[in-house]
Amino acid sequence: MSALRRLGALLGVIPALAAAAPLAAQDTPPGYEQGIYDLRVGNLNPLSVPVLLDERGAVLVPLRPLLELAGAPFRVVPDSGLAVVSRPRGAGQAVLDVRAGTLTAATRVTLAPGEAVVWASDIYAALPRAAQLLEAEAAADPGELTVRFTRAVPFPAQERGEAEARRQFESGLGRDGPAVDPRSVPFRPRTGGAVLEWGVSTSTPNPGVPDAASAVVGVGVYGGMLQVGASVANPGDGQPLRTDPTARYRRVFPLNRWLRQVQVGDVATENLRVRAVRGITLTNAPFIRDPLFGSVQYNPGLPAGWDYEVYQDGRLLGFSHGAERTPVSIPLGYGSTPVRVRLYGPAGEKVESELVYLVPVAQLPAGRWQYSLGGGACVRDPDCRQMGYVDVRHGLSRALTLFAGADALAGDESRVRPYGGASLAGGAAWAAQVEAMPGAFVQGALQSFGSGPVTGTLSGGVTFPELEGRSLAGSGGAAPVPASGTRWNVDATAGIRLPGGGRRIGLTGRVEGASGTGLDHARGSVLGTVRGVILEAAVEHVASPILGSSDVGSLRGTFPLHALSSRLPRGALVTAEAGAGAGGVQRAEVGVYAQVSSLVVNAVGRWDARISSPSLVIGTSLRFGYGRAQARLGSQGGQLSGGTTVSGAMAFSGGSGLTPLPYGGMGQSGLHGVVFHDLNGNGALDPGDEPVPDARVFVGGSLVKTDAAGRYATWSVLPYEIASVRVDTIALNDPSWVPVRDVVLLRPSPHLFTRVDLALAPTRELAGALVPERGVAAASGITVEILGADGAVSQRVLTFSDGTFYLGRIRPGQDQARVSESSLRALGARAAPATITFTVPASGTDPLVEIPAIRLVRAQ
Numbered sequence: 001m002s003a004l005r006r007l008g009a010l011l012g013v014i015p016a017l018a019a020a021a022p023l024a025a026q027d028t029p030p031g032y033e034q035g036i037y038d039l040r041v042g043n044l045n046p047l048s049v050p051v052l053l054d055e056r057g058a059v060l061v062p063l064r065p066l067l068e069l070a071g072a073p074f075r076v077v078p079d080s081g082l083a084v085v086s087r088p089r090g091a092g093q094a095v096l097d098v099r100a101g102t103l104t105a106a107t108r109v110t111l112a113p114g115e116a117v118v119w120a121s122d123i124y125a126a127l128p129r130a131a132q133l134l135e136a137e138a139a140a141d142p143g144e145l146t147v148r149f150t151r152a153v154p155f156p157a158q159e160r161g162e163a164e165a166r167r168q169f170e171s172g173l174g175r176d177g178p179a180v181d182p183r184s185v186p187f188r189p190r191t192g193g194a195v196l197e198w199g200v201s202t203s204t205p206n207p208g209v210p211d212a213a214s215a216v217v218g219v220g221v222y223g224g225m226l227q228v229g230a231s232v233a234n235p236g237d238g239q240p241l242r243t244d245p246t247a248r249y250r251r252v253f254p255l256n257r258w259l260r261q262v263q264v265g266d267v268a269t270e271n272l273r274v275r276a277v278r279g280i281t282l283t284n285a286p287f288i289r290d291p292l293f294g295s296v297q298y299n300p301g302l303p304a305g306w307d308y309e310v311y312q313d314g315r316l317l318g319f320s321h322g323a324e325r326t327p328v329s330i331p332l333g334y335g336s337t338p339v340r341v342r343l344y345g346p347a348g349e350k351v352e353s354e355l356v357y358l359v360p361v362a363q364l365p366a367g368r369w370q371y372s373l374g375g376g377a378c379v380r381d382p383d384c385r386q387m388g389y390v391d392v393r394h395g396l397s398r399a400l401t402l403f404a405g406a407d408a409l410a411g412d413e414s415r416v417r418p419y420g421g422a423s424l425a426g427g428a429a430w431a432a433q434v435e436a437m438p439g440a441f442v443q444g445a446l447q448s449f450g451s452g453p454v455t456g457t458l459s460g461g462v463t464f465p466e467l468e469g470r471s472l473a474g475s476g477g478a479a480p481v482p483a484s485g486t487r488w489n490v491d492a493t494a495g496i497r498l499p500g501g502g503r504r505i506g507l508t509g510r511v512e513g514a515s516g517t518g519l520d521h522a523r524g525s526v527l528g529t530v531r532g533v534i535l536e537a538a539v540e541h542v543a544s545p546i547l548g549s550s551d552v553g554s555l556r557g558t559f560p561l562h563a564l565s566s567r568l569p570r571g572a573l574v575t576a577e578a579g580a581g582a583g584g585v586q587r588a589e590v591g592v593y594a595q596v597s598s599l600v601v602n603a604v605g606r607w608d609a610r611i612s613s614p615s616l617v618i619g620t621s622l623r624f625g626y627g628r629a630q631a632r633l634g635s636q637g638g639q640l641s642g643g644t645t646v647s648g649a650m651a652f653s654g655g656s657g658l659t660p661l662p663y664g665g666m667g668q669s670g671l672h673g674v675v676f677h678d679l680n681g682n683g684a685l686d687p688g689d690e691p692v693p694d695a696r697v698f699v700g701g702s703l704v705k706t707d708a709a710g711r712y713a714t715w716s717v718l719p720y721e722i723a724s725v726r727v728d729t730i731a732l733n734d735p736s737w738v739p740v741r742d743v744v745l746l747r748p749s750p751h752l753f754t755r756v757d758l759a760l761a762p763t764r765e766l767a768g769a770l771v772p773e774r775g776v777a778a779a780s781g782i783t784v785e786i787l788g789a790d791g792a793v794s795q796r797v798l799t800f801s802d803g804t805f806y807l808g809r810i811r812p813g814q815d816q817a818r819v820s821e822s823s824l825r826a827l828g829a830r831a832a833p834a835t836i837t838f839t840v841p842a843s844g845t846d847p848l849v850e851i852p853a854i855r856l857v858r859a860q
Helices: 003-018 063-070 127-133 156-172 821-827
Strands: 033-041 047-053 059-062 074-077 082-086 093-097 102-104 108-110 116-119 122-126 137-141 146-150 192-203 210-221 224-233 242-252 261-268 276-283 292-298 307-312 315-319 328-333 335-344 350-359 369-378 386-395 400-410 415-425 430-437 441-448 454-463 471-474 477-480 487-497 504-514 518-530 533-544 548-560 573-581 584-596 599-608 615-624 627-636 639-653 657-660 669-677 696-699 702-705 711-717 723-727 737-739 744-746 753-755 758-762 764-772 783-787 793-798 804-810 813-819 829-832 835-840 848-850 854-858
Touching: 033 059, 033 063, 047 063, 047 821, 059 063, 059 127, 063 074, 063 082, 063 122, 063 127, 063 156, 093 127, 102 127, 122 127, 127 137, 127 146, 261 369, 328 350, 350 415, 350 430, 548 584, 669 723, 696 711, 702 711, 723 758, 764 783, 764 813, 764 835, 783 804, 793 804, 813 854, 821 829, 835 848
Parallel strands: 033 146, 669 753, 669 758, 764 848, 764 854
Antiparallel strands: 033 047, 047 059, 059 122, 074 082, 082 093, 093 102, 102 108, 116 122, 137 146, 192 210, 192 639, 210 224, 224 242, 242 261, 261 276, 276 369, 292 328, 307 315, 307 335, 335 350, 369 386, 386 400, 400 415, 415 430, 430 441, 441 454, 454 487, 471 477, 487 504, 504 518, 518 533, 533 548, 548 573, 573 584, 584 599, 599 615, 615 627, 627 639, 639 657, 669 711, 696 702, 696 723, 723 744, 737 758, 764 804, 783 793, 783 813, 813 835, 829 854
């Protein structure tokens, strides 16, 4: 069908519709004739229904299809002449009684003769009465053969349809393509590529002489990460340079259940107390902790007809669907997962609430076993020459994970130190952890992040004397252990939501001490925002054997300069702090932070009563093509100190050239390719194909645009993990082209670029026709549905007055066309054939695909 033919079909609609007359029917009620009208409710898809027309031309619509389309809860009993409809937002019911001749809604009215009749197992009502049932307005257009119902409040089906569309849209945001079995995306090991990270630093008073330099080269070797490098330090005073070489190889097997990672060389152990060793480690732990911990089955126990949606940070997590009352599986991530539950009632009710699920980072999914073992020569630890370890963890249930292990150390004396612990996610709002090594330490934490007005954490630990002189990173942070005595600490944080407005304040506290000396440090603070200024008030007690005891109260404020003038950079901040004690003001500090493009400047001035002179420190950071430069200059008592550091990184892989990585890229990988118009339809980039400039490409959660040659490239992609690559079709300059593949899934190999070209294929025009046979009233205004390869309806179109139909954008592939069931029921017909399978080619110059005609045969 040409464009001229389509125009003629459109012009033919007008006189055909104007001449349309009601259809004679032998079994219609006396005084009425039957017609076929399109029933339109709000912005929902129209439905073709039989209507009754009285002698004056007034239209009576069937209530059952009307109420089904509107989605309002209803009950129609033709034998009793009753129609009962729930009101919008659950405000009672409306009742139409044909036998009594009444309609009761907000008020009770008497029906005029002929305004409601029972016919064909349904109740037909005049438009004003049908509109009253739905609290809507109704109008008929005989020229267009259409009846339309509208109202200010969305109809329940309209609201659910909008919710469903929002669900589909929001489910796709940030998603790496469709749900996929991880085992279906293999990892193909590759060799090649290179990443270089380097750095040089100097310090005053000889800024021209480097104090230290380092360089590390990473190469992809059979799917693994080989890193070789060295650091060089200049101690000065004529001493020889100190060189520290390093080498490590790491291989990940992402789909192996029993062994997922092997590390050889200079590695860090993966036990409770991490150590640097020159040896080997083995584990079945994933390379990157799965972002999805597991799921929880959520079922609010709502009555039939209610739906619910669950959101996290505005992103849809799960929802109920129609009449299905099975629980919704809510995916949970590690840490705090706040979810918002939105309930929809059958008559348009809407209720919102909030839940918080908490999963500690040490938690394992139910039934999961995880081990780590290894050993080697200790590095930079005078108390340890060699060590070995084993660590085993098990998710006993979704709520409880247990772990145990042991370290074996050989030094001046050999010893084996067992340890163990547990992680408990006790409910939807709290979690607890405890870990202990006999004779060394015990530490634990309790966390609560519910939806109530108060949330927070409580943690603490005890360090025993055997670890004298060492530093232990406990639940409350790293604290130096004194030469003798048992050390303890308790930390607490709390967030309090203030009444009205939802503003919050934060509270923190820490106390620590030793068994022999008691409390020697305590600090408490309160943090809040007042008119854009972040304020923190704190009280601190310090008891030091060298400096003595002191009690200081302080107030710190952080103020964004952009609030004073829009001409100032948005990132500019001013901070000020003052502390006072029994002897008056004890300390003061003023700082300025500003960022303009890639340049960052900060300056801090300090004064402390215990130190004879104030200090001033100025720092800068500048990002450039292949790295960053940082400088720091400080002055105190006429003495200058400071230094500069220049560092950077770059990646190289065949076909992509040299890529600067200002923030490093060791242990990562890259993706690159070309977005192009596939003119010959073979799915590959050929010399005659056309590049697509300024196309937006999503690589996982990041966005990159193509250049003038259609090329895109990005680094910082996690190797071994499933990465998705897709074109943003909404932003394409020519919407008539669509991706040949909606999404490409792969597992990148480390330290090199993987090429993924993205082909776009042209869409075609589709034309067809419905041919009514004897006994079928008409073929105009009939809905034709197009089904994709998955069997789902992808598009709908109405036929013109001559029964033809046309669609302007059909993507390449094999599809099916059929007449909608609602149209067939309204016509009392069947389609022959029921479906037509057709193929839209990916190449060629003919823009039109014509399919055979579908005959409409009167149903028996």
